[in-house]
Every structure is written in structure tokens, then in C-alpha cells.
Amino acid sequence: MVLSEGKPLDRAYSHHFSGLQLAPSEQARITVVAGDILRKLNLYCYLSDVKSEEMSRMGTRLLNVWHMFHELELPKMQYALQMDEREYFDRLEKAKVQPALWDGCPEWLDTMGQAQLGDAWAKERAALSTQPKRYLRVNLLKCTREDLGKKLRNEQVQTKEVEGVDTALEVTSDSALFRTESFKKGWFEQQDAGSQLVAAAVDAKPGMRVVDACAGAGGKTLSIAAQMQGKGRLLAMDVEQWKLDSLKQRARRANAHNVETRIIASSKTIKRLKLSADRVLLDVPCSGLGVLKRNPDAKWRDTPERLPVLVALQKHILQSYSRMVKVGGILIYATCSIMPEENRDQIDAFLAENDHFKLIEDENISVADSGFDGFYLAKLERISE
Incomplete structure (x- = not known):
């Protein structure tokens, strides 16, 4: 949906999860895996020997390779396409010496980044390939940051204050933020x-x-x-x-x-x-x-x-x-x-x-x-x- 139809990732999540009764941890797991695969899509395609136009047909191999890369047990999927381990590890070693590929960066972006940022680009490129943290902005029209933190703890949402950003809390638990009373009452917005x-x-x-x-x-x-x-x-x-x-x-x-x-x-x-x-x-x-x-x-x-x-x-x-x-x-x-x-x-x-x-x-x-x-x-x- 994201790649074939050009739908933004957040809207694709909304479409996929609508009508599904998933536990917050299950929903979080799906978003983590899908997000990480997209952050380093060219890397996982290379490791699994899957071309971009083949992803819809060979998606199970791509998913298996993601688990292999993170040293996780392979998921139990019917008719899953397996990856030869020897070929996988050979490709893995070759990928490690290709920094842009390792960071999941397309060639056009790497060229642009190097041209505009020079030596600073490498660390930015690597940082852009990591999973984003979840941040909240406390609504000071309704509460303080301390009040919000306490309220969320009572709703099983763990947070910590963000140094240097007086209105921010970082969410440190896999929690369904938009199901909380705090959100419904307008105490916070999700904002980087x-x-x-x-x-x-x-x-x-x-x-x-x-x-x-x-x-x-x-x-x-x-x-x-x-x-x-x-x-x-x-x-x-x-x-x-x-x-x-x-x-x-x-x-x-x-x-x-x-x-x-x-x-x-x-x-x-x-x-x-x-x-x-x-x-x-x-x-x-x-x-x-x-x-x-x-x-x-x-x-x-x-x-x-x-x-x-x-x-x-x-x-x-x-x-x-x-x-x-x-x-x-x-x-x-x-x-x-x-x-x-x-x-x-x-x-x-x-x-x-x-x-x-x-x-x-x-x-x-x-x-x-x-x-x-x-x-x-x-x-x-x-x-x-």
C-alpha cells in the first residue's frame, strides 16, 4: 500500500488497524517491524535477494531476513519463502562495507547529502536509519508536565522528561497513547x-x-x-x-x-x-x-x-x-x-x-x-x- 499506492505510512497504519482489535503491544510490534523495514528497505532487499518489484510476491522472504538480521526466531508463516543461510551471511558481509546501503540510504539521497553536508552527512545518514522515539508535548493550557507524567503513570504509560525541552516527555513504554483519558481530555499532543x-x-x-x-x-x-x-x-x-x-x-x-x-x-x-x-x-x-x-x-x-x-x-x-x-x-x-x-x-x-x-x-x-x-x-x- 505504501510503495504500490504511494500512501503515506501513517495513513497506511490507520487503514490497516481500523476495525482490528489488537493489543497495544501487537500494534506496536507491527509498526516497529514495518517502519524498520522501510527505513532500510534497500538493505533488506539486498540481503534477501529480492528486487523492489518482487516485494509483494516475495514479502515473506524479506520478513524472514529482517528476523535473521536482528537475530530473532523466524516467524511461523505458511508457505514462507526461506533464505539460504550461506548466501545471507555472504551478502551481510558485503553490505557492511557499503555505508550508504548499510544505513538504508538510496543513491540519490546519499549523493545529495554528501554534496550539501560533506563530512557531517555520514553521521546524519546513520541517525536517520534508526527507530524514532515517541515524544509528547504537554498542553500547558490544561496541566503541567509533572501532572501529565503522574496522570500517564496511572494509565500504565511510562514517560521521562526531556532535557532542554520544557514541554516534552519521552514515552518509554509500548502504550496506546490515543486510548488514554489524558489524550481524550486534551492534556497532550504527540509531537517530536x-x-x-x-x-x-x-x-x-x-x-x-x-x-x-x-x-x-x-x-x-x-x-x-x-x-x-x-x-x-x-x-x-x-x-x-x-x-x-x-x-x-x-x-x-x-x-x-x-x-x-x-x-x-x-x-x-x-x-x-x-x-x-x-x-x-x-x-x-x-x-x-x-x-x-x-x-x-x-x-x-x-x-x-x-x-x-x-x-x-x-x-x-x-x-x-x-x-x-x-x-x-x-x-x-x-x-x-x-x-x-x-x-x-x-x-x-x-x-x-x-x-x-x-x-x-x-x-x-x-x-x-x-x-x-x-x-x-x-x-x-x-x-x-
């Missing part, structure tokens, strides 16, 4: 800790006028609403109405009553807000190459030809949407990419053409160094019209 750092950089205060101009389904919007303590005006905008509809539901559950949604129907929507906002967050469409351990399917669908199109779109959004920032206001540009072409290069080009903005600071959130997903953020101040 790196993403929480991007939202924190907005530093919105109660009473401000804030625009989240590429809001999507609103994870960062809700974080900003908590910063504002529900006071002031928070405008969440996007070009897709279904995402804003989802955000409305989440905002109600979170008690984020100062969130207002608005579809971006044309450039006039942006022009009407010229020089009006204290803060504007531009979490722009990007390659997503910082979040591949969470969305590993993307690297098997994407091609290098997509990046120039995204870079052009980012440049347009940055130039156009920055008009909403008032003098003295702050623009926060962010991506979930680790590629400089989408990040600092964009900021440098923008500042070269817009001397009415100045750079306050920027930050690369490294997958390898942080353990979080990879992000970039830059804070710019408008100093004149």
Missing part, C-alpha cells in the same frame, strides 16, 4: 521534541497577534496557543481546508480558544494582513529529509528533481508572507530538513534582497546530535517597512 523547539522559538506572549502561515494540522499552532495562555489572536493559515478542519477539532480539545483558521485562497489573503503581526511562523513545505526516520517511506518515493521545486516555493513563501510582519515583529522561518539549500541558503538569499530584515539567530537541530527529528529555524526581525 525537535518540532517543539521550533514552536518554542516563536516565543509568543499573551495578547500578541501571531500568524502561523503554513499551519497544516496545527501541531505548532497549539503549542503557540499555550505560550499565549489563550490570550491574543492566533491566526492559523493553510492552503488546504481539510487540514484546518482537523486543527479546529484539536484546538477545541486543547482549550485553545484564541485559534482562528483561515484558508489562503489567493495572494490577497496575505496582502490584507500586511505589517500586522507581532510574530509570523513560516514552517514551509520542504523535502522532509530531517524526519526520514519517522517517515521512511518518503525516500523511496521522492527524487532529487523535487528539491528545486520546493526551494522555489520556499523562496516565494518567504518573500510574500514576510509582508505580514510589522516593524519590530519577528519572522520565524522553519523546515523539517537538514539540507542547507532549504535552510541557511534561503535565509542568506532573502536577507541579500530584503535589507528591512535582520537575522537574530538560527539553529540547526541535528538528528545525530539531538536524537530528535532534524529541523532548521531562523529568527528574523523586521527593522523597517
